[in-house]
Amino acid sequence: MAVYLVTGAAGFIGANYVHRLLEWEPDAQVIAVDYIGFAGNMTNVAAVIDRIVFEQADIADLAAMEALYRAHRPDFVVNFAAESHNDRAIVGPSAFMRSNALGAQVMAECSRLVPVKSHVHVSTIEVYGELPPSEPWFTERSPLNAKTPYSASKAAGDQMVRAYMATYPAMNIRLTHCANNFGPYQLPEKLIPLAVTNVLRGRKVPVYGDGLQSRDWLHVTDHCDAVHKVLHADLGPIPRAAATDPGLLPIFDISARHEVTNLEIAHLVVTALGLEPSEWIEHIEDRPNHDRRYVINPEKLETELGWRPTHQFETAMAETVRWYRDNRDWWEQVIAAKGELAFDWSQVAPAAMN
Template structure:
């Protein structure tokens, strides 16, 4: 049985990937490593926590001694690295946290992987490292697009991408880098646009929209992202970057309106607030390279958003316990007097 280390497996995308891998590969032992910061949640894994091919390890990836100790105990074949601080808004107010986790933490893992002689290190990144596109619908990010990050978050991810590349070029570490567009789906932490909107609409509360709501994002269902990473892990060419996008471009306002309409509520719930600092205009991915590897998304946006809304309606207990306490204090700070 091969051991697979998934970092950040208590988060949104990593958590979905852990569940996907545990079900799809009973011959792999999936180790879920997570520091359990504010966005980490193990309740999502109650259905698999007793599975023989699943284990949880609570470690901060920037804790070199703890990471090295884990690698001394377990012989890993693959590392799929999701663990990261990921919310742009928080990076604007607390950038140093993002540098520690996303840059130093990645270097600690790379060094451990190098010593262990793993088969592959898959580094999960973001299209935000490319900066922004104009509203020209014929322009897209490709794997050759220069890195021009706009926020402390995307700068920290671009830095970690370059470290991964350096470990490949310098030490020959077998790596792949994936860069995805905006994800959505089950267990999405409610500070992000789609779950934030769903939770606010369900509670008949105002829905904050930055600026005029015309910023464009390409939306990718988290299940489609998981299948793409699975493919890259097993079949991706060593050293290559793969962009993963769904060709589902929507303005932020369109996304919010779609959710409001699904609940048959009034668009009077929309509350335009002061725009975010350094807010990129548009992200859009050309996924040709990974499609040539054999991947296709299953979900279009209309199907995926309907499924996501249904999941949040049926799982209110999960997100309601999150939007109290520290989260509510964060929300009040973030949108106060805007």
């Protein structure tokens, strides 16, 4: 019976992965790790709590994580744990560096000290920075060009994982970069659940600036399937040429090639709830340093590992809106526990801190 250690398991994508893993492998032993930060919710894994071992721990704490590895001896590790909200990273970057950079290194170090069969570090399209309008997409060969506190902390983690890959090739450590995810159990302060839960409470959908920031969207279960494929892929040794060509490293970009603006997302949500977008969408001050556009190319994952997304975007969006409509108890409890966000961006400038 395989032992999986999944971090960030009480967050959005980690919880979806744990649910899916138990469908694929009902006998798997799942060690679910989370420190239950502002984005972690035990209710996300409540339906499977009797089938997992839950460990509340900080992935940036080497002694705690090494002890967990030695106690459970995982075969497979997936590191989803991260601080993930760009807006919050602007207000307080330090927690992001700790979880996303130091945490990535500590997890890699544990898999070196207590060897595993394979380890996937989950990262994001955002490490590539902003895509110019003239370019079709990023690929695994694109330089890391992160420019927000969130994406820079993830890029720092990525660099460390790449260093482990190259320095300790026997470790079987892999890295993924995924497009924006949508689906059940996403924290209600993120764009799609925020839009749905606002409208269901009689509030307008806030859209930053002109709303023409463009994102690449993928259903969360397609992301989970891709991560699982990467985790179990028989990839062979890393070639020498990878030293100067990151496209040859065990790095996979994940996307359904589905580019949508934030304004279009707001329109889709409002119309799915049977309302008129012009009455239910309001434009608010943009956040500082907001990436304008990003899209990535999943061709390597498709050709080398045979992965394909299974969700059609419009249908999956309609199902997602229905999920939040039908699971009001879930998001009301989350909002009651975590509170709601309202940023005054003038307060994040250095002068305002004095």
